[in-house]
Amino acid sequence: MTEEKKEKKPHKRMTATRAAASIGPMVKEFIAGTNRARKEGTHKLAYTFIVCHHEEILRAMDVLPVWTENFAGVCGAKRDAERFLQRAESLGLSRSLCTYALCGIGYDQWREELGETPPDAPWGGQARPDFMIETGQILCDPRSKWYQASQQFMPDIPIYNIDLPYPLFQRDRDHREVLGYYHRYIVKELRGLIAFLEKQTGRKMNYDRLSELVDLSDRIWNLVHETYELRRAKPSPMGTGDAMNTMVPMNFMMATQECYNFFSDLKKELEEKIARGEGEVEEEKYRLMWGGGLPAWYALNDFNYFNGKGASFPVETTYRMVMPLDEMDLPRTNDPVEHLAWRWLGYWTFWYDKARRRPGSEPDVERLINWVEDYDIDGIVVHQAFSCRTWHVGLIWQLNQLAKIYKPIPVLMIGTAGQKEKTNREVPSLILESDIIDITSYSEIDTRNKIDAFIETLESVRANRAA
Amino acid sequence: MSDKEKSIMAEVERQYGNYGVRTRELCAEGAKAIGYICSFVPLEFITAAGCIPFRIRGDIREPITRGDSLLETIVCPFVRSCFDLCVKDRYDFLSGIVIPHGCDSMVRSYSVWSYSLNFPYFHFVNTPTVVKESSHEFFKEELRSYQKSLEDFTGKAITAEDLQKAVRLHNDNRLKTKALYEFRKADPPLVSAAELHKILTVGASLPVAEANALLDEVLAELGRRTEAPVKKGPRILLDGACVDHSAIADIVAESGGEVVVDTTCMGTRDLWPLADEDGDPVASLARRYLDRLNCPKTYRENTTGTFAGDAEARFGDIGARAKEFTVNGAILYLYKYCDPFGFEVPARKAYYESLDIPLLCLEDTYSAGTVGQLKTRIQAFLEMIG
Numbered sequence: 006m007t008e009e010k011k012e013k014k015p016h017k018r019m020t021a022t023r024a025a026a027s028i029g030p031m032v033k034e035f036i037a038g039t040n041r042a043r044k045e046g047t048h049k050l051a052y053t054f055i056v057c058h059h060e061e062i063l064r065a066m067d068v069l070p071v072w073t074e075n076f077a078g079v080c081g082a083k084r085d086a087e088r089f090l091q092r093a094e095s096l097g098l099s100r101s102l103c104t105y106a107l108c109g110i111g112y113d114q115w116r117e118e119l120g121e122t123p124p125d126a127p128w129g130g131q132a133r134p135d136f137m138i139e140t141g142q143i144l145c146d147p148r149s150k151w152y153q154a155s156q157q158f159m160p161d162i163p164i165y166n167i168d169l170p171y172p173l174f175q176r177d178r179d180h181r182e183v184l185g186y187y188h189r190y191i192v193k194e195l196r197g198l199i200a201f202l203e204k205q206t207g208r209k210m211n212y213d214r215l216s217e218l219v220d221l222s223d224r225i226w227n228l229v230h231e232t233y234e235l236r237r238a239k240p241s242p243m244g245t246g247d248a249m250n251t252m253v254p255m256n257f258m259m260a261t262q263e264c265y266n267f268f269s270d271l272k273k274e275l276e277e278k279i280a281r282g283e284g285e286v287e288e289e290k291y292r293l294m295w296g297g298g299l300p301a302w303y304a305l306n307d308f309n310y311f312n313g314k315g316a317s318f319p320v321e322t323t324y325r326m327v328m329p330l331d332e333m334d335l336p337r338t339n340d341p342v343e344h345l346a347w348r349w350l351g352y353w354t355f356w357y358d359k360a361r362r363r364p365g366s367e368p369d370v371e372r373l374i375n376w377v378e379d380y381d382i383d384g385i386v387v388h389q390a391f392s393c394r395t396w397h398v399g400l401i402w403q404l405n406q407l408a409k410i411y412k413p414i415p416v417l418m419i420g421t422a423g424q425k426e427k428t429n430r431e432v433p434s435l436i437l438e439s440d441i442i443d444i445t446s447y448s449e450i451d452t453r454n455k456i457d458a459f460i461e462t463l464e465s466v467r468a469n470r471a472a
Numbered sequence: 473m474s475d476k477e478k479s480i481m482a483e484v485e486r487q488y489g490n491y492g493v494r495t496r497e498l499c500a501e502g503a504k505a506i507g508y509i510c511s512f513v514p515l516e517f518i519t520a521a522g523c524i525p526f527r528i529r530g531d532i533r534e535p536i537t538r539g540d541s542l543l544e545t546i547v548c549p550f551v552r553s554c555f556d557l558c559v560k561d562r563y564d565f566l567s568g569i570v571i572p573h574g575c576d577s578m579v580r581s582y583s584v585w586s587y588s589l590n591f592p593y594f595h596f597v598n599t600p601t602v603v604k605e606s607s608h609e610f611f612k613e614e615l616r617s618y619q620k621s622l623e624d625f626t627g628k629a630i631t632a633e634d635l636q637k638a639v640r641l642h643n644d645n646r647l648k649t650k651a652l653y654e655f656r657k658a659d660p661p662l663v664s665a666a667e668l669h670k671i672l673t674v675g676a677s678l679p680v681a682e683a684n685a686l687l688d689e690v691l692a693e694l695g696r697r698t699e700a701p702v703k704k705g706p707r708i709l710l711d712g713a714c715v716d717h718s719a720i721a722d723i724v725a726e727s728g729g730e731v732v733v734d735t736t737c738m739g740t741r742d743l744w745p746l747a748d749e750d751g752d753p754v755a756s757l758a759r760r761y762l763d764r765l766n767c768p769k770t771y772r773e774n775t776t777g778t779f780a781g782d783a784e785a786r787f788g789d790i791g792a793r794a795k796e797f798t799v800n801g802a803i804l805y806l807y808k809y810c811d812p813f814g815f816e817v818p819a820r821k822a823y824y825e826s827l828d829i830p831l832l833c834l835e836d837t838y839s840a841g842t843v844g845q846l847k848t849r850i851q852a853f854l855e856m857i858g
Contacts, residue, residue: 097817099835101546101808106815141601141771146576149601149771150815157819160779166602166771170573170610173582173596183617190600190610197606367583391546394811398580402542402588 018246018305019312021285022278024271025247032079032253036128039071043132049206052137052155054148055256056326057169058349059138059198061222061341064260065215066202072257073151076112076131077105081302081442083127089115090443098154103147104392104443110154117158136205137162138198142169145395165201167194171353174368176361180354191346199342212341218260219341223348225265226327229255232272236319237380240284242275245295245318246308247285252324290315291383291463296373297322297400298388301439301447310453311386314460320380322372323396328355369399370406377411377432384463385434390441404434413466429470435459480689481667488670492563492677495526499565503679504626507563507591509554510714511742511765512572512599514615514757516642519680520634521622527676527738528563529716530554533840543584548577548809549838550714555581558589568593568625570618573601575769575812593625602771603762611758619754635753641680642747648687649675649743652694656732657797659707660700665721665731667701672738673716702730706854709794709829710734711820712805713813719843720805720834720850727851728858733797735790741766768812783823790820791827801830801857803850808837830857 020026042048048069053059055074063070080086086104092111094100100107112131115123122130137156141149152164172180172187199210236243243251251271258264278284293316300323301307308318333351338344356368356375363371376382385407387400411432417425435455439447487493495505505524508515515525530553539556547555557563568591571578579596586594597618600607619630649672655663671690675683706729710720714737721731735741745764748756762770766789774782784791794802802824806813817833824831832853836842 097821097833099806099808099814099817101835102811102814139771143573143579143598146769146811147815150768150811153771153774154815154818156774156782157779157822160774160777160782164774166773168600168602168607168610170598170600173579173598175594175596176586178621183613186610186613190606193606193609197604365587367587369583389544389546394546394576394580394809398544398547398577399584401544402584405542406587 019309020247020250022243022247022251022271022274024267024274025243025250028250028253032075032257033128035072035257036076036079036131039069039132040129042069049135050132052134052139052152054138054140054145056144057138057140057142057167058345058352059167059195060259061215061218061345062195062198062202062210063138065211065218066199066206066208068202068206070257071132071134073109073131074105075253075257076127077108077442078302079127080108080112081444082305084303084444085127086442087444089123100392100443102392103145103151103395104440106147106151106154107392108442109151113155114158133159134162136201137164139164139166140169141166143171143173144169147395163205165198167198169194169349171350174354174357174360176367179361180357184350184354187350188343188346191349192343195342195345216339216341219344221262221265222260223330225255225259225268226330226348228265228268228272229327230329232268232275233320233325235272235275235279238275238279239292239381240282240286240289241292241317241319241380242278242284243271243319244285244308244312245321245323246305246312248295248318248321248324249300249305249308252326256324256326285317285319286312286315288315289317291317291460292381293318294373294376294380294382294385295321295323296385296387296434297369297403298397298437299323299390299393299441300388301390301437302442303444304439304447304449304452307437307452307456310456314456316384316460316463318386320376320382322369322376326352328352365406365409367403367406370403373403373407374410377407382432383466384432384459386459387434387436389436389438391438391446392440392443401436404436407432407434429466431466433459433462433466480686480693484667484670484674484686484690487674487677491529491673492526492565494678494682495524496565498524498679499567504567505565506593506622507558507566507569508571509551509569510572510574510578511737511767512574512761512769513570513597514618514761515680516635516638516747516753516757517615517619517622517630518570519638519641520630521626522628523567523622523626524679526563526566527673527716528554528558528566528569529673530838531557531562532717532719532838535839542588543581546809547581548575549807549836550716551577551581553838555585555588558585566591568595570595570597572597573599573769574767575810577809593621595621599769600762601769602773608755608758608762611762612754615754615758632753635757636749638680639747639749639753639756641684643749644684645675645680645687646743646746648684648691650740651691652687653733653740653797655694655697658700659798660702660704661730661732662697662700663694664701665725666718669718669721669738672743676738703728705729706800706857707732707798708854709790709797709799709802710736710739710805711790711802712736713807713810714738715805719840720803720846723843723847723850724803724854727847727854729801729854731803732799733793735766735793737767740789740793768816779819779822780826783819783826786816787820787823790823794827794829799829801832801853803853804831804833806833806835808835
């Protein structure tokens with residue numbers, strides 16, 4: 006049943022930057038590091054999820070995070086997820102559920118049954134945790150259910166569930182009216198996490214160290230923003246294909262000096278490339294935005310296929326999990342936990358004011374509009390992964406809203422000289438469909454046919470504009 | 473069946489066949505109705521605001537068409553169906569919709585609902601995912617924001633007395649629906665699953681005071697009933713989420729069994745837990761909707777350190793219903809793309825196994841097109857446990 010042969014290994018994706026090429030060994034090392042720690046007993050290990058603003062707390066307590074979404078992604082990228090997915094199905098879990106979680110639960114059940122790492126597990130396998138930190142937040146149901154399901158097979162492993170809500174955008178209400186009690190709640194949740202970790206590790210939190218790490222993260226946030234803004238250059242020096250690599254330090258190594266150094270090096274590399282006029286693609290014809298959806302990790306080569314057609318991706322909404330802190334108007338506080346909570350709320354409400362000011366807009370749509378303009382985008386590509394509702398519901402509607410602004414007909418605009426000018430601002434979009442790690446949902450031929458047709462559309466829009 | 477019984481059951485039938493007809497009439501006369509699709513919406517606030525809480529139903533016989541042009545097909549098919557019907561103006565008499573943090577399908581589609589439908593009122597209630605002292609504090613604040621939004625919409629202040637009165641009315645409603653289930657304990661039951669489904673469905677479409685009056689009449693008539701409308705056969709517990717249609721119960725009945733109790737959102741999960749009538753009504757409602765609604769969306773810590781202990785804490789109400797209604801088997805009926813329930817299947821299976829209750833797990837797409845397949849599986853299951 007679960008002894009299926011692995012899929013044929015894909016050709017390695019070509020990266021545009023040295024930094025992106027260095028990611029593979031980095032991921033391999035932090036997976037190996039957790040296995041070493043398990044064996045040598047040097048650190049407590051915590052299963053956990055990205056985008057929870059709790060890395061500083063974990064690292065200040067010397068707890069090693071085991072990023073379970075990352076391991077599932079690695080299984081997908083290595084085309085070795087199917088045997089774990091099938092094992093999850095054999096337990097009664099539907100393939101329509103989050104396949105990251107299915108892969109993780111299948112893997113955990115198998116490891117617990119064997120009492121050791123499943124055979125030939127990617128990169129040495131995922132270590133057994135000491136505890137699990139899940140985040141039943143407004144963001145994602147599987148984050149609240151995954152570890153609970155895994156706990157059935159390892160009931161001795163405790164769970165701490167942090168509720169991290171943020172106010173959902175409501176057009177007619179100012180979110181500031183409710184921020185106070187959201188903040189109070191998140192602070193209590195994070196303090197609850199600290200108390201849980203103190204109990205599990207037998208150590209007290211060092212708040213000076215926590216403050217230093219929070220400060221380091223803040224600097225990383227601003228550095229990442231500055232670095233990614235360099236991609237506005239023409240030609241763009243780095244694309245989304247590479248950003249699917251550089252998301253690793255941003256999301257899995259936050260609050261570490263290594264992460265800061267990584268982005269310092271990347272920034273320098275991009276500045277050098279810009280100075281040399283070197284782009285992601287040799288001759289940049291089209292500038293595309295990855296407008297939503299997690300990538301198909303087993304098919305990252307599709308980015309090279311786009312590149313081969315002269316299409317670069319200067320920007321993506323996916324995994325852009327930081328925004329410039331100085332534009333957030335965060336209340337000042339010397340308490341690092343309070344700051345983490347403000348930063349969490351600042352990130353999720355970042356686009357609210359702008360969206361409220363533009364009739365018909367909405368935060369996700371507003372972000373698309375802003376980046377279409379800032380990065381001078383010709384077209385938008387989104388990926389619909391069938392198993393994930395968190396990042397993939399609402400994309401069709403967002404594209405519909407966007408099409409109301411970027412119409413496929415010439416419109417009159419006020420030009421720089423104050424005169425009305427006829428412009429064609431059409432921004433076509435492409436929806437790719439498959440999954441994050443379930444390769445059975447993917448067809449390379451269909452995907453590439455869609456890409457070909459999309460490139461023809463971009464060409465035709467350009468010809469119409471020139472006419 | 474007496475003439476009076478015929479008339480009250482005929483009225484239920486009439487309103488079921490033309491769902492929302494009464495509330496539509498009331499809205500034409502100036503009333504305001506607020507729609508909801510999930511049990512996490514605290515209805516008491518809507519009633520206290522002088523509006524009618526109206527449960528939006530999907531329709532398994534209506535193909536999803538316009539909704540799919542705006543909402544992804546990976547959304548829970550029940551939510552998609554409800555949205556599709558709204559976009560097609562099936563519920564155009566509503567003044568607004570409240571969506572809670574029930575699941576990703578609701579949360580992530582909130583903008584799609586609120587921008588695509590022309591209702592003047594929309595509100596999102598951010599129900600916490602965990603049960604702790606801090607989440608209670610947060611939820612009380614969130615309920616006060618919800619209360620304020622209704623006050624702004626109606627232009628009428630909601631007093632503590634208004635809320636307390638609404639709490640009592642909704643508690644009455646729940647007690648009356650619980651009394652209906654008592655008729656299911658007889659073997660064979662004195663009220664059929666199809667009848668119960670229709671009564672509860674109609675009840676959720678009426679102002680709560682009218683629903684209570686209707687339930688009183690129904691209960692009185694059922695009290696006089698001496699002959700069971702169904703034959704003796706395997707007694708089934710229906711477990712699942714938002715089962716707002718009777719397809720499964722109908723198939724079970726056609727196959728010689730009878731659904732005698734449920735743990736679904738349109739049934740005992742939502743209708744049995746009461747709110748405390750004493751003290752601060754906001755705190756009481758926070759407790760009801762956070763502590764007492766046993767939905768998989770709400771995480772409850774495993775304090776036992778064992779799977780068996782955790783399963784009893786999470787699913788004990790299923791075992792209690794199964795015992796109380798002496799069931800012979802259970803059907804766990806889930807919709808595709810339902811993460812909160814879907815991830816619980818292995819644990820629920822193990823729990824049923826521990827109780828020695830035969831279980832049939834069905835994953836469905838909320839469409840009349842699958843009834844044939846469901847029938848084959850249910851028939852085989854009933855034969856097995858027969």
